[in-house]
Amino acid sequence: MRLHNTLSGDLEELVPSEPGRLRMYTCGPTVYNSTHIGHLRPALIADVLARHMRRKGLEVQWVSNFTDVDDRIIARAAEQGIPPSELSGRYINDYLTNMEALGIHVTRFARVTEHIPEIVEMVRVLVERGFAYPLEGDVYFRVASKADYGKLSGRALESMRPGARVDVDTRKESPLDFALWKGAKPGEPSWPSPWGPGRPGWHIECSAMSLHYLGNAFDVHGGGSDLIFPHHENEIAQSEAFTGSAPFARLWLHNAMVEVDREKMSKSLGNFVPLTDLVQSWPAGTLRHFVLATHYRKPLHFSLQALEEARRGWQRLVDARQSWREAVSDGAAGAPAGPLAEASARAARDFTAALDDDLNTPGALGQLFELVRVGNAALPNRPVAGLGQALETLEEAGEILGLWQGQGARAARDDISAHLLDLLVELRAEARSYRDWSLADRIRDRLAQVGISLEDGPEGTRWRLGEGAAPVAPARP
16 A cells, blocks of 8 residues: 655555554644534544555554643633633543544544643653753753754755744744743643643644654654644654654655635634534535545535535445345345456455555545446346345445445434425425415424524525524525
8 A cells, every 4th residue: 555655755655564553643633612524534534544454454553632731722711711621621522422423433532631741751851862941931842953854844944934833932042943841821721840830832742642652653643734834843853852763653644624715624714614513414424425535635625515415426325235235135136247246346456456546535436436337227137146246345345435334223314304304495495486485484484493494595595403503404506
């Protein structure tokens, strides 16, 4: 399998350093607000990689983190008059619930506040070795002490300027030096350290936790491309200074951003739909299909229309799986030979090849749709030679992509309800087109009685469930 390594800029073979075991770390969210589909993307890409590697027979140890102490968490908690731990705990629980619903199973979630001793020890060693220096209760990493600083982002040290997330502090030896430890301020959470009470800086957290659980030179470090600089650049510098060896991580896997109107989706811009709303309103398989239909290194353009297109595509795969299952159960599967069996073998081979080629999930999905096309065309002619093989291929490949997630009785009922709501919205639109305002208003009012509101806009009508919920249904013409 080959993956694009940001560090080298090339496609590289993914060969685990420990035979039979893949060690992987991905940066998780800073939990000061609801997470969105931009946070889902790196987790979902890593999940597919983990599923694919397990299918190849590897054990996967995957660690991700929660930044649960941060300036923004402290500020938001103060606004709400609650402890920072209560605020972060609320959003951590939401995130874990969403991950479970989407079938994303990380081996271990690590919280910063549960790893303060490891962080303090790492900072202490960096100070001892001259890579960091204390300053009035703070501790800063001395960027100039690492001659290869900038090797991940490709930035030359002399050309760098302090960025948005680098504190400009005239006390520091260099404006580029970044905080490893922040001295306590009144009313903020803090922990004891050799430099006085305080809390960790942003970058040191991931280094300390990944090294603690995965050891040095682990196989894959993932995250969004917005983290390449300064976060991941700083992780490399401080980690390799601490261990005295390189590489800190052998392969850096970065996904492009999720965009809305060609702007990065982010909590700070406020241009996002909470992931919880999406998970509650769309089938898990639809959300996975939506993300995986675009290659991870290309921007993912979010819209309700795009989600509806993904739902239709996913539904075609689900319907094929169900009808093939029923046909096999009814004894309609013929001999394991013929054109469909050949198409199944070809789809299985090319599906794996697509994922082996830099996690080409759009190409992998394409193989499933082609197999469904061939299988559905053959289905009316009973018995169907090769149907059993085709079903097995579809089942296994869909499992690697997680497309069948949530396909239980509750998911089926939710999907039926969504279809019925869509039908009512369509019927109301037809009534309005005929100027039958009485019927249109009757549909709207009856839906309102059961907690479903309709919003008419230039792109059509959207429905939403419950007071204060975001509009979730696709726009209708």
